[in-house]
Amino acid sequence: MSQTAYKKIFARPESLKDNPTHYCPGCGHSIAHRLVAECLDELGMRCQTIGVPPVGCAVLAYNYFNFDMVEAPHGRALAVATGIKRVRPDKLVLTYQGDGDLAAIGTAETIHAANRGEKITTIFINNAIYGMTGGQMAPTTTIGLEATTTPGGRDPDRDGRPIDISRMLAVAEGAVFIERCALTTVKGIRRAKKAIARAFQAQLDRLGFSLVELLSPCPTNWKLPPKAAWQWVNEEMVKTYPLGVIKDTTGYEDKK
Amino acid sequence: MAAKGKVKIDRERCKGCHMCLEVCPTGSLEVDQSLNKKGYTPVRFKEEAAEGEKGCTACTQCALVCPEVAIEVYRAQ
Amino acid sequence: MPSEKMLMRGSHVVGEAAVRAGCRYYFGYPITPQNELPEYMSARLLDVGGAFIQAESEVAAINMVLGASAAGGRAMTSSSSPGVSLKQEGISYMAGMELPAVVANMMRGGPGLGNIAPSAADYFQATRGGGHGDYRTLVLAPAGCQELAELTFLAFDLADKYRNPVILLGDGLMGQVMEPVVFPDPIDPKDLPKKDWILDGCEGRPPRAIYSMLLGQQGELYQHNLHLQDKYDQITAQEQRWDTYKVDDAELIVVAYGTASRIAETAVDDLRAAGLAVGLFRPITLWPYPKKALRDLAKDGRKVAVFELSLGQMLEDVVLSVGGRSEIYFYGVPGGLIPTPAEAAEFLRSVLKGDGKVGRRVEL
Numbered sequence A: 001m002s003q004t005a006y007k008k009i010f011a012r013p014e015s016l017k018d019n020p021t022h023y024c025p026g027c028g029h030s031i032a033h034r035l036v037a038e039c040l041d042e043l044g045m046r047c048q049t050i051g052v053p054p055v056g057c058a059v060l061a062y063n064y065f066n067f068d069m070v071e072a073p074h075g076r077a078l079a080v081a082t083g084i085k086r087v088r089p090d091k092l093v094l095t096y097q098g099d100g101d102l103a104a105i106g107t108a109e110t111i112h113a114a115n116r117g118e119k120i121t122t123i124f125i126n127n128a129i130y131g132m133t134g135g136q137m138a139p140t141t142t143i144g145l146e147a148t149t150t151p152g153g154r155d156p157d158r159d160g161r162p163i164d165i166s167r168m169l170a171v172a173e174g175a176v177f178i179e180r181c182a183l184t185t186v187k188g189i190r191r192a193k194k195a196i197a198r199a200f201q202a203q204l205d206r207l208g209f210s211l212v213e214l215l216s217p218c219p220t221n222w223k224l225p226p227k228a229a230w231q232w233v234n235e236e237m238v239k240t241y242p243l244g245v246i247k248d249t250t251g252y253e254d255k256k
Numbered sequence B: 001m002a003a004k005g006k007v008k009i010d011r012e013r014c015k016g017c018h019m020c021l022e023v024c025p026t027g028s029l030e031v032d033q034s035l036n037k038k039g040y041t042p043v044r045f046k047e048e049a050a051e052g053e054k055g056c057t058a059c060t061q062c063a064l065v066c067p068e069v070a071i072e073v074y075r076a077q
Numbered sequence C: 001m002p003s004e005k006m007l008m009r010g011s012h013v014v015g016e017a018a019v020r021a022g023c024r025y026y027f028g029y030p031i032t033p034q035n036e037l038p039e040y041m042s043a044r045l046l047d048v049g050g051a052f053i054q055a056e057s058e059v060a061a062i063n064m065v066l067g068a069s070a071a072g073g074r075a076m077t078s079s080s081s082p083g084v085s086l087k088q089e090g091i092s093y094m095a096g097m098e099l100p101a102v103v104a105n106m107m108r109g110g111p112g113l114g115n116i117a118p119s120a121a122d123y124f125q126a127t128r129g130g131g132h133g134d135y136r137t138l139v140l141a142p143a144g145c146q147e148l149a150e151l152t153f154l155a156f157d158l159a160d161k162y163r164n165p166v167i168l169l170g171d172g173l174m175g176q177v178m179e180p181v182v183f184p185d186p187i188d189p190k191d192l193p194k195k196d197w198i199l200d201g202c203e204g205r206p207p208r209a210i211y212s213m214l215l216g217q218q219g220e221l222y223q224h225n226l227h228l229q230d231k232y233d234q235i236t237a238q239e240q241r242w243d244t245y246k247v248d249d250a251e252l253i254v255v256a257y258g259t260a261s262r263i264a265e266t267a268v269d270d271l272r273a274a275g276l277a278v279g280l281f282r283p284i285t286l287w288p289y290p291k292k293a294l295r296d297l298a299k300d301g302r303k304v305a306v307f308e309l310s311l312g313q314m315l316e317d318v319v320l321s322v323g324g325r326s327e328i329y330f331y332g333v334p335g336g337l338i339p340t341p342a343e344a345a346e347f348l349r350s351v352l353k354g355d356g357k358v359g360r361r362v363e364l
Helices: A029-043 A057-063 A077-087 A099-103 A107-115 A165-170 A186-204 A226-240 B019-023 B061-065 C010-020 C036-047 C058-070 C081-086 C088-097 C123-127 C145-162 C172-176 C220-238 C258-273 C291-297 C314-322 C341-353
Strands: A006-010 A049-052 A068-070 A092-098 A121-126 A175-182 A209-215 A244-248 B005-009 B029-031 B043-045 B071-076 C006-009 C025-028 C051-054 C075-079 C101-107 C138-140 C165-171 C178-181 C242-245 C252-255 C278-283 C285-287 C303-308 C327-332
Touching: A029 A057, A029 A092, A029 A121, A029 A186, A049 A077, A057 A092, A068 C058, A077 A092, A077 A099, A077 A107, A077 C025, A077 C051, A077 C058, A092 A099, A092 A186, A099 A107, A099 A121, A107 A165, A107 A209, A107 C058, A121 A186, A165 A175, A165 A209, A165 A244, A175 A186, A175 A226, A186 A209, A186 B061, A209 A226, A226 B019, B005 B043, B019 B029, B019 B061, B061 B071, C006 C010, C010 C036, C010 C101, C010 C145, C010 C165, C010 C172, C010 C178, C025 C036, C025 C058, C036 C051, C051 C058, C058 C075, C058 C081, C058 C088, C058 C101, C075 C081, C081 C088, C081 C101, C081 C123, C088 C101, C088 C165, C088 C220, C101 C145, C101 C172, C123 C165, C123 C285, C138 C145, C145 C165, C145 C178, C145 C220, C165 C172, C165 C258, C172 C258, C242 C291, C252 C258, C252 C341, C258 C278, C258 C303, C258 C341, C278 C291, C291 C314, C303 C314, C303 C341, C314 C327, C327 C341
Parallel strands: A049 A068, A049 A092, A092 A121, A121 A209, A175 A209, C025 C051, C025 C075, C075 C101, C101 C165, C138 C165, C252 C278, C252 C303, C303 C327
Antiparallel strands: A006 B071, A175 A244, B005 B071, B029 B043, C006 C178, C138 C285, C242 C278
């Protein structure tokens, strides 16, 4: 009987280092990392990329991403990225930020980078909670979700409502592409990759600011096992954060 | 007849989230009850196709959802 | 070659000097009394193909400097006291990440919103590190427009040499007055030494990561802090700068920096004309403070009189330098009021007489 020859069709992208991650089982971060890395590989841009990680669970992203990176104080990634882009306008500059980094402490920097139409791409990981610090309320924590600082669940009167920063940013003319995807279904992951690729393209074509919001599971701080956490995104979180293109003035054709 | 696809799982990288199992359409993955070094129950590829199944089709859905990039997928030539 | 002599306002001098020193990136926010500097840079950087951003806040501005510096550019920001308070986080990060930067502070009255008059009450903020952690920033204290020009050049050089933020400490008066200036030779940024640690894309080399967080269990942060301390020791050994005026036979040395030193210098001249033996010790680097130079002057029964536009901040460094070797006196004017040379002279006469009428004796 002859040996069947097999060809490898799926492996770690070059823009991702081989290091095992510290992320929890079932966390969405490393999926997001992989998609960003795959897109950079396909664009051939690994060596032309400079990235800014957040303060948050992904603070050590430079141990995983295989390109130049510089740390930023909490929330300031888009200001740091703006400074980088002024000095290196020909490089692909990206920030990778969580919900607290981008929509709490960094709100001003986020809005103004988008408003200036910075040719920068932001990968926004929305897991509706503060992961790194142990599960406190995030600006995107949904009503009823019990965080460590919302006893009994987030209450609109006491704690305010979850913020939809992506829709707010869409008002800025400088923002040209904003899409929200989920990392918790096969279809969602495939769609997320396309969105990230389009966001990078918008930067390379110097159209303006691009952002991809990725609904991401946080099993540990939601106190759910991975499967239930992924289901919660698919069934509950999308009610507050519906998936889809929020803004697209790129003019790129939609490839099915 | 050899299956159309096969999968290699790095059992020491696997954190036992088992989401790959959830999305595999051919039943080609199963839980390995012996713990890896980190104390997780990793997933392993069934070298022999399950009863009545055609075996792995290299659809890559497992690798797509794996948060640890612990899965490599191979397709028969 | 150095420029011709020009008459220029202090805030503009800093901008012009920065551009001539090879700075191509300015990020700032309006705040009185230094608005003329961002305004100047917004136009001047267009001439040289640089980049100017009026940032959304002081916080954003310092972080833009951080990014630009990491990417290899000579970058600066400027502000005044309350705005510099906002920048402390960014400055601490840049010290920990070993990134060069120039931060110009044209001090005003505080605390809080204070007023927009010149004051010098940010000495602690500048020299003691207003941000968190064991770090230091070089602090340069010009006393007028010519020094604003020269020390701006020096600030960029020292920032690059030591990979550290440098604070250029001026005040609202210095920023507003117009004085004659000759600028040093201009520097083309292309001629600056290449930096082998910057982020410019990892073509042909392994990727670089610049960060200040060192969580490891093997004492990585401890080692890094010791490394920073080595650097600060080097700076202390090599970069102290000061000036002395008529100190050789002085019975009383007045210690003052910045605008206060200009006032004190006039008072010294007036008292010398009246036959009194006074002199001026003027630190130019506030960190590293020229401790030994001052201590060497505190002998032979000399009195030391500290004169500040604050409630007494440099005073502590004078006490550390002089110790018990001389009697130390203090007179300070906080809150943005500018004392006249006559007021300073009154203080110095009172110290010489020992009558305690103006200022106070500092008990150790």
